[in-house]
Amino acid sequence: MYQFGEDADMSSVTPEPTDSGSPPETARVRHGGSGPSPSLAVVEAIADLAGVDPTDLSDEGVVLYEHVDPDALNAIVSGRPDADVDVSLTFAGYDVRVGPDSAVARRSRE
Numbered sequence: 001m002y003q004f005g006e007d008a009d010m011s012s013v014t015p016e017p018t019d020s021g022s023p024p025e026t027a028r029v030r031h032g033g034s035g036p037s038p039s040l041a042v043v044e045a046i047a048d049l050a051g052v053d054p055t056d057l058s059d060e061g062v063v064l065y066e067h068v069d070p071d072a073l074n075a076i077v078s079g080r081p082d083a084d085v086d087v088s089l090t091f092a093g094y095d096v097r098v099g100p101d102s103a104v105a106r107r108s109r110e
Contacts, residue, residue: 025049026106031078031098038077038098039070045105046094060092067091073098 027048031041040054043064047054050062057063064070068089077085077098087098090108097104 026104028102028104030102032101037070037074038103039064039068039073041103042073042096042098042105045103046092046096049094049105049107062092062094064091 027045029036029041029045029048031038035041036044043054043057046062047057050057050060052060068091073087077087077100085100089096093108094105095108
């Protein structure tokens with residue numbers, strides 16, 4: 001199971017602006033360095049869009065490890081400093097793109 005510490009810092013979540021003043025449709029979380037791992041950045045971005053704490057996402061039906069291996073995602077994205085890696089996936093009503101320095105989540109239009 002993917003665990004989160006009590007002191008998980010959500011300050012790295014950056015909502016993408018919308019023109020209508022409605023809730024953001026996209027959230028970006030930077031990862032790497034002193035920030036979260038790529039998989040945790042995905043969880044934080046989706047939690048921001050869902051309006052819940054990352055530890056409560058399973059109550060919303062969003063469980064990352066049921067769709068992708070978090071360790072494999074981390075290894076693919078952050079384990080390749082010499083490559084421009086971009087991983088895209090759709091699950092639980094969200095489209096997610098994980099690039100070399102951030103994870104971007106948006107509500108799926110399906």
